Structures are given as structure tokens and as C-alpha cells.
Amino acid sequence: MWWEGFVLPVPVCGQPSASSARVGIGSAAAAAAGTQGVSLLGSGRSTLPARAGVLAVTAALLTAGTALLASPADATVITSVQSTSWSYTDSAQPRKSFVDPAGDAPIGAKVTADHQKHVSKSYFTFDLSGLRGAKVISAELSGKETAVADCSAPRGTELWVTAPAKNPPTWDNQPRELSKVPGPGSLDACPSDYLDWDAAPALQQAIDAGRTSLTMVLRLPDDQQHNPRFGRAYRPMLYLSIQKNQPPVTPSALKTGTHACAEAPLVRHGESTMSAAVSDPDDPDFSAEFAWWPVDHPDQRATGTRGVYSTTTSYDPDAQLADGVTYAWQVRAYDSLATSAWSETCRFTTDFTAPATAPVITSADYTYEGPGKGGTGIPGDFTLDARGDTQIAGFQWNVGDRDSGYVAADRPGGKATVRFAPRTDGPMSMVASGVDVAGNRGPSGEYWFLVAHNGPSMACTPAQAYLGETRQCQFSPYGDNGATEYLYQIDNGPETTVPAGPDGTATITVTPTDAAKRYDVSVRARMTNGNLSSAGYSQIPIDRGLPVVDVPGGVMTAHPAVFTLHATLPGSVSFTYDWDYGDPVTIPVGPDGTAQVTIVPAQVGQHWLRVHTTTGAGLVSATNEVNIVADTNGPTITSVEYPKWSVGAYVTTPGTFTFSSPIPGAVSYTYRYRGGDPVTVPAGPDGTASAVLTPLTVDSQYLNATTTFADGTVSEAGYYSFSPRSAAPPLTCDATGDVRPGQVIHCTVTPVQPGLASYGYVVETASGPGPDVTVRPGADGAGAFEVTVPADQTQYVLSVRAWSANAAGQRTDTSYAGFWVPAGTSVSRGTAAI
Structure with missing residues (x-):
């Protein structure tokens, strides 16, 4: 439980401790704590022994001001409030008030060295402004004795709630004492470092009465008050340890979707989310209850709940709403012990029905016929027509992904005009939907149109030149669009702006020096209407001085080949070449602008000879890459x-x-x-x-x-x-497939081999191949032979291979025949084995 271990060191009698305050709870908590064997109420002291060195956690919380501890069981918190001021009265000076003096708080009577008797009461005031509306579960007030006249005299200190007073109390003008607070509980020690009173009823009564402060007086009973034997002094600070719950704050800043409560908007699907700002002084984990109902049928009130984990909460009733209904709604917050008041009431009206008509789009400025009208950056008017559908209050339109907008109709179901300047040329389309007052969008209409190309042109002087020669290139506007400036890029480099002259043209100076660059120019005109035109594309024509290579005929491996190189870039002083992307070699250009290179190809196949020239000024020409095929020098x-x-x-x-x-x-x-x-x-x-x-x-x-x-x-x-x-002689036999043991197979081979002199064959049985057998050809060149299937073998393939040979004994490849000899067969009758 939360109070376990909250025990502080007990000071030695008569020695005040700066950390002697203890946290306690009131009667309700004490009842719950009974099973723990610890009394925490004003009726008694803790039975846990005080031990030196125990961490004074509660004291640290109390001296720090107000501390919050989350209760694991409910929405309550434990907070500590210390007295904000104190004063005491003295019978010896009956008209004087002593407010926040130095020293301890005197209680009862004492006699000073001048034999004068002083009778005192001490008053302590608490600030309750932070407890407005709180439900007090328990509250314990605690204090500490610092001096006791006679520890053998019974302790009789009382704590009373006083009536509010406009002025600080004096002995002669004491505030009325309203009710006595039960207690104190006491320790056996004297002076006691901890006395406690059950302040829950008194504190709740003050909060319920709307008081923002509470003053209590420490005093002795009337029968002890004037006897110096009972006199005591207290530390001039009292503490209230409170377990309490305050209701969540009434929700505020209500919105329906993005609309403030006062707007009472018309909403479509997805825009009816109700939201509010919420807070709870005690509990960061609480809930909000939303309620909504048709204005005409408050009996149809519906509710929905949301847990709150931030400073705002929301609820979307969309699925439970009907179309065309005005709803009222409000919200309240609650924790496990208290509920806020209902918020103000907001309203909204649903409109879930979208327009049914697709707008018609027309334009006289831009059509789809012909080569196109207008141009990039040239505004044109587009008319959007709702065709009398009075649900349509305006139009949502877009052209591509970059241009869109909303325009109101001139009347419900009427027309609107969109003035639009295309960003690009070519075919484009405008798409528009009718939108009602709630923002519902109907079906869309589409209009295609052609935008004429209006990019500026470029012309360079001279029209053709070598690399390194300076060019003057002039930009001119398209048609009568005019231009105030031009924005151009060369080879996707940075965009540069150049102003136009009075005639609308502008000139740039370019000296191409890099043969690897294309010198492509993209240029747009800032027209006199302030918009940008289409881009015009051109290329600065350049002769990059590509050298010429004469390739000799019959290039082959391991044989020298002489290549003649010709320079074309004016001022070239050297050739640089490489063979098959190897190390580059640089040689001078001869007086006639040529040079010869001898190369011995090492391999058959394709080779590359790459050549460029360099001028005396360091300009490098384009590289000529020549593909050369080297034949073999083999036979x-x-x-x-x-x-x-x-x-x-x-x-x-x-x-x-x-x-x-x-x-x-x-x-x-x-x-x-x-x-x-x-x-x-x-x-x-x-x-x-x-x-x-x-x-x-x-x-x-x-x-x-x-x-x-x-x-x-x-x-x-x-x-x-x-x-x-193949010269294998064709082999034919009078048997196919299965044969029987003892069966005679007749085979014939016919001639193919030129110079045929003889045939040969071999038979392979289950025992393996037999000997080669020679067969002489007949008059027709064919040969015949017989094969007898062995009588004692079954379950195998009998194979016959035949060939022919010439007079030199050179055999051809073989022909093949195969037969299956199954099990359980016998010799065929009438067949004689040879």
C-alpha cells in the first residue's frame, strides 16, 4: 500500500528534526489499512519502530510543497499542503498580533524571567485554492512539538477550525472557533516529533463551502491553558496530507470537424468528428463521454465513450448519423470517482448526398481542334456548367497534378468561369466535379484541349564554327507574345536569366570548348503578361574537329598495319591515340596535318583505334573511335x-x-x-x-x-x-520384337560404302558378344546371314551389329538390330538351327 515504509527517524526528546513530518491518511484509509497492523489515523501513532537512517521520503515530499502520487486503485492522488502563514496571540499583549515571527509556535502558558505570565494560541492558515471541487477521501494534519514544560503532565493540545477573519488575530480579538478536529494521535516520546489529527471532515466542509483558505488554531483546553505546567511549543509549520479526487474539468474548445462550436456547420461523411479539450487535475488516464441527438428528437440521445490520453479527445459518430438531420451534441469527462459538468451544446447538420450531375466544361480560348490555341502561360477562360443541378454550389477542378482549385457557381445549379494559364504545351485535360454546400463532390466531367507550342527560337552567328570559336546566339519570342527576359540552360546546367531588349530579343555569347558536351540549349521567355512560355530547344552547331583515320586493307594478326591520321581541328599540334583502350600515346601532327601509326594486331577479331587531337591552346577535339577487324595469319x-x-x-x-x-x-x-x-x-x-x-x-x-x-x-x-x-550398311531381318530360343533369324545387309569388299557382323547374347563374322557380298552387292537364338537363354536383348569394309580393311560405322527373348518361351517348330 502507498503508506508502507513512510516512517521517519524520531528525534531525541527536546531536539527538533527538520525532517520529522509524516504522511498519514484519514479514517477511510485507516480502515483499509487495518490488515496491515499499522494505525495511520489521528487516534494513534504508527506501531512501526522508528529506525535511524530510514529514508525520509514523505518528509521530502512535504517540504517540497505539493506532491502527487498516483493511486494504483482508483483516480485519487496523495497531495501534501503545508501552512502558508502562521501567527500567535499573547495575553500579556492582548491587542497585538504576531504574524510569521521567528521562533517556535507557543501553546498555553509560560512565565518569563520578569515574572510575567504569557498565555498563547497559535494560528495556521492553509491555501485551498488548488482543491476546488475536490472529494476528500482522507486528510491528516500533522505537527511537531519542539518544547514541553513538563513531560509528566498529560498532553492536551487541541486543533480547532476557526471562522474566517479579516484581520490577524489578537488575544482580545480572537476568531470564532467553529469545530474541534479529532486527535491528536501521539507517540510515547516527549516532546513528540509527530502529532496527527483527522482533518478530512473539516477540510471537506471548507471545500464544499467554497472557501479558498482554511485557518486552524493550536491551543490547550481551558482547564490547562493558564497553567504553565502544560505549556508547549510547536514547529511553526503544519502539514496536511490529503488523499483526494477532483472531478475532470468541464470540456471546452468544442469542435465539429474543423468548425468551432458556434458555427453549427453542414457536414458530409467523414467531417462529423466531435472533439474537445479535456483535463483532470488528478488523473492523466480518464475518459470522455460524448452525447448526440437529433434536435427534433432529444429522446434519441446516443452516447459514445473515449479514453483520454492527451489534452484533447474526439469521437466520430459518422456511422450512426442519418442524412439531412440537425444534431446537437455535448461532452463530459469522468474518472472513477467524479464526473464533470456537461459542456456547452453544439450543433451540426448532415448532408451525405452528393450532386448527381457531372458538369459540362467548354472554352472558346482552348479547343482540341487544329494545331492548338494560346500557348504555355497564355490564360484562357473555361466555363463550368452545373446544368441546372441546384445541389451544385461550386466546382472543384484540376488540370494535371499541379493546378487545381475551387470556384463558386453564380447561383445554385449555375455556371462559373475558371481563368487558367497552361504550364506546358500539347494535349491537356481539365476535370471538374460539382460540389454542394457541405463539400460533397459529384461525378466529374472532362474537357480535352490542345495548347500551342510557344517556345522562343534561337539563331547563332556564325551558323557553323569549330570548337573554341566564339558564337553570338540570339533568342527571339514566339509570335506576338513578346518577352521581357529569357531563362536558359545549356546542357542542363544552372538556369540563367538574361533581359530582353526593346525588340523582345536577347543575345548571349558562347564559346564552346568541350568536345564531349552537346551544347543543347533550353530557353523559356518571360512574356509581357508575366508568365513563362513553353521551352524552346535547340543546339549550338559545332564542328568538333573529329580526326580522320585511313585504315589499310588486309589487317591481320602478327602483321604490321600502317594507319594514317588526319587532323581537322584548326591549330592541332598532336594526336593522342590508344589501341584497344590501352595506354594513350601522343605523337606530333606533321606539317601536312597527318601522322602515321604502325600497329601489329596480336589477336584475331575486332579492335578499336581511338584518336583525338589537341590544339596549341589546349583544346581537345572529339574522339574518333574506329572499329578494325584483324584476320588471322594462319593458313x-x-x-x-x-x-x-x-x-x-x-x-x-x-x-x-x-x-x-x-x-x-x-x-x-x-x-x-x-x-x-x-x-x-x-x-x-x-x-x-x-x-x-x-x-x-x-x-x-x-x-x-x-x-x-x-x-x-x-x-x-x-x-x-x-x-x-555414315556408310553403315542398312540391316534388315525377318524378325521383330520378341523371338524364341532356337529361332533362326534371317538378315540382309545392302551396300553403301564406296569400294565395298566385304561385310561383317557380330551377335551379342546374354553370354556376351560373339566373334566377328565375315560375309561376302553377292552379285548385287548385298550380303545375307542367319542368326540362331541360343536355346538355353531367356530374359535378355539379343543384338546384331553389322558393318562393311573396303579392300584395305577399313570398316564403316555399324548398323544395329535388337530382339527381346522373353522367359517361358520354347523353340519354334519347323525352325532349324544353323
Whole structure:
């Protein structure tokens, strides 16, 4: 609970403590605390022992003024209020008031050294202005004794509420004592560092009476007041520790949507949100209740609640509202213990029905026919017509994403004129919707129109010039639009403004120096109406001095090629070139404006030669990038029987392969066939050589060769690929699919191979391949043979492969036939095995 641990060190008797105040609660809280074994009311002191070194948390709160502690159980807070002033009276000086003097507060009688008796009461005033409207749950007033005449005498100090007084009290003019406050509770110590009274009833009564201050008097009972034995002194400060709740403040600053309460607006869907400013002196977590009802039917009052977590709250009743109804609404705030008064009453009327008619848009200034009218920045009038739909009070229009607005109709269902200046040229459209008084938008109408191009023109003098030569370029307005200034950019650089002369033209001076720039010019005119025209686009024509490159014929690898460079930019003193984007090389321009470069291409294929010139003034010309294809210096290989990349003669057919060099001086050629050992053949008088090769498979065949020249150098390799045609003899048999053990299969092979001398075949059974068998061709060139299916094998594929051979014994590729021998079969009757 909140009071646990709020125990302060008890000072030694007679020694005041600056931190001796304690927080207590009144009777209601004490009842709740009974199970804790701690008495916190004015009827008794805490039974918890005082221990030196216990942190004086409550004392710190009290001396700090007013402290707020959130109660975990409800909306109450604990606040501490200390007396704002004090005074005392003295019977020895009955007409004098002692207000906020130094020293302690005297209670009862004492006799001074001059044998004079002084009887005193001490008054303490509290400021209640911050507790207006509060519900006091508990309140404990506490004080501290600083001196006691006789600790053996019973303690009889009383606390009374006094009537308000206009003047400070004196002994002869004491305020009326209205009611005695129960207490005090006391400790066994004397003097006591903590005495407490249950001040809740007295405090509530003062708040309910609207008092902004409360004065209490500490005094002794009449039977003790004049006896010096009972005299006492108190610290001149009393404390009220209050558990209280104040109702939330009545909501204010009411709005319907964005409209203040007094406006009573007409609202459409989504604009009826009710909002208000709210606050609660005690509880940051409270709620607001909104109520609304048709003005004509207050019995249909509806409510909605929102939690409050800020200084404003809102509620949107949109889904519960009917169309065309005037509603009243108000709001109040509440916490768990108190509710504010209802706010003022606001009104709004719903209008959820949008206009049904799409406006018609027309314009005499801008139409869609012809090449377009007006121009960028030229205003034109557009008429929007509601076509008699009296719901339409105005029009919402837009052209593209940048231009939009609202214009009121001349009457409900009437017309309005929009004066609009296009920002760009070309086809455009205006879209407009009818809007009613509540802001509901109806269907839209659309109007397309063409805007004429009215960008300024540009002409340069001289019309054509080299890089580095100064140009005068003049801007002129379009038609009769006139111009006061021009805004131009070159190659998307910064926009520059130049004033126009009396004739509406302006001239700029430009000296192009960078061959890499385009020198594109974009220019707009500030017309005499103050608007900007369309942009005019042009380019300053420049001869960038592109050098010319003469490429020799027959460029090939490993062979020097001489390129002639020609300078065209006046004043050029050097060429800078690179080959295949390598390191640049700079050479001088000759007297005739040329230079020669010798390059030996290292690889076959495409190469790039890039060249630019530089003048004596440092101007760099455009770069000429020349694409050069270098052929190989390797030999060319040809064959009639086996053309390159094609299917040629039959397997085993000899082919003649001829080698020739694109460069004179060949003495021999070295070739490799299918990755075999190199073979060298001498070149004849015509520089060529040949070799006869016989392909023995249908696989793709590869041949490469190099040329050896008289100086001993060897060329790159030349490559040749071809494919022989299959010469496998066609194989036909009198069986297909399944066959039986012991069955005789009759097969025939027919000739394909040129120079055929014999056939051969092999049979493969479940036991593996058998021996090669030779078959002699008949008179017709065909061959026949029989195959007997083994009688003791089943469940396998019996295969037959056949080929032919020439007189040299060179075999062709093979033909194939396959048969399945299933299980559970037997020898066919009438079939004899051979």
C-alpha cells in the first residue's frame, strides 16, 4: 500500500528534526489499512519502530510543497499542503498580533524571567485554492512539538477550525472557533516529533463551502491553558496530507470537424468528428463521454465513450448519423470517482448526398481542334456548367497534378468561369466535379484541349564554327507574345536569366570548348503578361574537329598495319591515340596535318583505334573511335570431299585437304589431325600444300595447321572442322520384337560404302558378344546371314551389329538390330538351327 515504509527517524526528546513530518491518511484509509497492523489515523501513532537512517521520503515530499502520487486503485492522488502563514496571540499583549515571527509556535502558558505570565494560541492558515471541487477521501494534519514544560503532565493540545477573519488575530480579538478536529494521535516520546489529527471532515466542509483558505488554531483546553505546567511549543509549520479526487474539468474548445462550436456547420461523411479539450487535475488516464441527438428528437440521445490520453479527445459518430438531420451534441469527462459538468451544446447538420450531375466544361480560348490555341502561360477562360443541378454550389477542378482549385457557381445549379494559364504545351485535360454546400463532390466531367507550342527560337552567328570559336546566339519570342527576359540552360546546367531588349530579343555569347558536351540549349521567355512560355530547344552547331583515320586493307594478326591520321581541328599540334583502350600515346601532327601509326594486331577479331587531337591552346577535339577487324595469319584449309562445317563424303573415303597462306612466303605447313602427331608438308611453288586424310568414324573431325615462313616465323593456327557421312550398311531381318530360343533369324545387309569388299557382323547374347563374322557380298552387292537364338537363354536383348569394309580393311560405322527373348518361351517348330 502507498503508506508502507513512510516512517521517519524520531528525534531525541527536546531536539527538533527538520525532517520529522509524516504522511498519514484519514479514517477511510485507516480502515483499509487495518490488515496491515499499522494505525495511520489521528487516534494513534504508527506501531512501526522508528529506525535511524530510514529514508525520509514523505518528509521530502512535504517540504517540497505539493506532491502527487498516483493511486494504483482508483483516480485519487496523495497531495501534501503545508501552512502558508502562521501567527500567535499573547495575553500579556492582548491587542497585538504576531504574524510569521521567528521562533517556535507557543501553546498555553509560560512565565518569563520578569515574572510575567504569557498565555498563547497559535494560528495556521492553509491555501485551498488548488482543491476546488475536490472529494476528500482522507486528510491528516500533522505537527511537531519542539518544547514541553513538563513531560509528566498529560498532553492536551487541541486543533480547532476557526471562522474566517479579516484581520490577524489578537488575544482580545480572537476568531470564532467553529469545530474541534479529532486527535491528536501521539507517540510515547516527549516532546513528540509527530502529532496527527483527522482533518478530512473539516477540510471537506471548507471545500464544499467554497472557501479558498482554511485557518486552524493550536491551543490547550481551558482547564490547562493558564497553567504553565502544560505549556508547549510547536514547529511553526503544519502539514496536511490529503488523499483526494477532483472531478475532470468541464470540456471546452468544442469542435465539429474543423468548425468551432458556434458555427453549427453542414457536414458530409467523414467531417462529423466531435472533439474537445479535456483535463483532470488528478488523473492523466480518464475518459470522455460524448452525447448526440437529433434536435427534433432529444429522446434519441446516443452516447459514445473515449479514453483520454492527451489534452484533447474526439469521437466520430459518422456511422450512426442519418442524412439531412440537425444534431446537437455535448461532452463530459469522468474518472472513477467524479464526473464533470456537461459542456456547452453544439450543433451540426448532415448532408451525405452528393450532386448527381457531372458538369459540362467548354472554352472558346482552348479547343482540341487544329494545331492548338494560346500557348504555355497564355490564360484562357473555361466555363463550368452545373446544368441546372441546384445541389451544385461550386466546382472543384484540376488540370494535371499541379493546378487545381475551387470556384463558386453564380447561383445554385449555375455556371462559373475558371481563368487558367497552361504550364506546358500539347494535349491537356481539365476535370471538374460539382460540389454542394457541405463539400460533397459529384461525378466529374472532362474537357480535352490542345495548347500551342510557344517556345522562343534561337539563331547563332556564325551558323557553323569549330570548337573554341566564339558564337553570338540570339533568342527571339514566339509570335506576338513578346518577352521581357529569357531563362536558359545549356546542357542542363544552372538556369540563367538574361533581359530582353526593346525588340523582345536577347543575345548571349558562347564559346564552346568541350568536345564531349552537346551544347543543347533550353530557353523559356518571360512574356509581357508575366508568365513563362513553353521551352524552346535547340543546339549550338559545332564542328568538333573529329580526326580522320585511313585504315589499310588486309589487317591481320602478327602483321604490321600502317594507319594514317588526319587532323581537322584548326591549330592541332598532336594526336593522342590508344589501341584497344590501352595506354594513350601522343605523337606530333606533321606539317601536312597527318601522322602515321604502325600497329601489329596480336589477336584475331575486332579492335578499336581511338584518336583525338589537341590544339596549341589546349583544346581537345572529339574522339574518333574506329572499329578494325584483324584476320588471322594462319593458313586457310579447304577440301572438296569434306567442306568446312558440313557433312561430306562417306566414312573411309579419302579426302584431299589443301593449305594456303594469306601472306606470301610460306615454305611448309604443319598440321594435326584429330589431335594426332604433327605432320609437316612442304609448300609448292604456288605456296600451297595438301594432305590426303581418310575419316574412319562419323564423329566430327578436327584439323588445325600452322604456316612456317622463309624467315622461320610460324603463323597462328588455322582451324577446320567437318563431319563424314555414315556408310553403315542398312540391316534388315525377318524378325521383330520378341523371338524364341532356337529361332533362326534371317538378315540382309545392302551396300553403301564406296569400294565395298566385304561385310561383317557380330551377335551379342546374354553370354556376351560373339566373334566377328565375315560375309561376302553377292552379285548385287548385298550380303545375307542367319542368326540362331541360343536355346538355353531367356530374359535378355539379343543384338546384331553389322558393318562393311573396303579392300584395305577399313570398316564403316555399324548398323544395329535388337530382339527381346522373353522367359517361358520354347523353340519354334519347323525352325532349324544353323
